[in-house]
């Protein structure tokens with residue numbers, strides 16, 4: 001089976017921050033997990049380089065939009081690498097391959113009769129590259145997201161007949177209840193559709209920076225259609241001489257709630273208009289908040305991922321984001337919160353557990369996992385976990401799946417305390433029991449670490465190597481007999497000085 005997962009493509013109008021890294025890490029966890037399940041995975045991320053959000057910043061800085069893209073696109077690419085994203089391609093909307101395919105698809109939508117020329121007037125936010133309705137405005141005429149004052153704009157341009165897709169969209173949502181999750185976001189999108197859809201601009205007459213409209217090269221394609229199409233165009237040129245569309249489309253999209261309408265409403269309608277299947281599913285996550293506000297460039301309250309990674313490591317960052325904030329909801333993050341979880345959960349609960357098990361097998365059994373049967377009270381608690389976690393991750397429930405895995409970590413700690421292997425080791429009559437206890441602990445650690453691998457690829461790889469686990473595929477408790485050699489390991493999550 002194939003699995004295609006995407007992140008939003010990020011605007012190149014500033015330095016990437018932790019909010020961007022968050023979506024990328026989420027998609028990466030899913031990509032890695034699916035690879036562990038033997039799926040044929042394609043994972044895409046990249047940058048959105050056209051439109052007002054980029055042009056305006058370029059003007060402000062006195063550079064060209066292309067220069068801005070060339071400055072920031074590599075920063076986003078580096079960020080992906082730093083957070084250990086295993087993306088198969090990095091798309092830039094300035095790629096020739098992308099621009100050519102955008103024109104082809106937009107032409108198809110035009111040929112299919114879904115485009116006309118018209119006039120539009122409304123409140124326009126250049127940061128969102130979107131018109132706002134009267135009811136959306138806050139504090140007079142300000143953008144609800146960026147809080148900047150908006151001006152009324154009138155445009156002569158090409159329109160996409162979104163209004164004619166109301167019924168097809170309602171049908172799509174009815175036929176596929178999990179098309180948009182969580183359910184609250186699905187309801188939001190559906191309410192938007194049901195209130196009646198207006199046609200939307202397909203082009204911008206006043207802007208030069210973008211993909212030219214193929215039948216009217218004085219105008220450029222509206223940045224949102226240009227950007228959304230990246231999910232399809234990339235498959236056409238990511239691999240030289242190969243078209244991956246058949247193999248991977250449709251996609252599972254990961255995005256935050258700020259761009260729900262574009263993905264859940266405009267995008268499937270536009271694809272239908274082009275005669276392309278709608279996406280498979282999308283998961284809409286919330287915002288990482290700092291001191292109560294969305295972390296964003298315009299608000300200036302950003303956490304620099306470089307600093308966080310330098311201090312805690314990329315794995316700890318990946319873990320923290322999905323442990324602290326329930327994926328799908330908004331949630332506060334803070335350096336103090338980081339430190340607390342790092343210390344209590346990564347260093348103590350998991351890191352110490354691993355080191356304890358390694359050293360007990362080393363000390364009491366000369367570094368070889370005993371070939372024994374696990375005690376039923378431990379085995380029973382692992383029952384079903386390798387099925388429940390994948391099921392949750394099928395729906396991108398990253399926090400719930402992690403909670404399920406962490407239950408196993410805690411169970412192993414509790415089992416150490418219950419069985420007290422150090423006491424058993426003192427009594428030769430308990431040798432057989434000690435074999436069973438140590439086998440259970442090593443086996444539990446192996447299964448749990450394989451499940452954690454998608455979340456924390458680097459540290460789990462080190463541990464899996466130390467416990468003699470060659471592969472990364474998920475594994476059932478008890479499926480390995482013991483007998484493997486175990487090496488010692490420096491602490492996985494060393495204590496950090498404040």
Ligand code: MSP
Pocket residue numbers: 007008009010011018019020022023048227228229230254255256257258259286287288289294295296
């Ligand atoms: N370029 C458009 C997206 C086009 S996709 C076809 C865009 N870019 S953006 O740079 O503004 O990125 C928005 C996305 O970045 C959000 O949807 C989310 O995935 C991520 N995030 C940015 N800040 C975030 C937080 N503070 N918290 C969580 N996610 C955040 O919109």
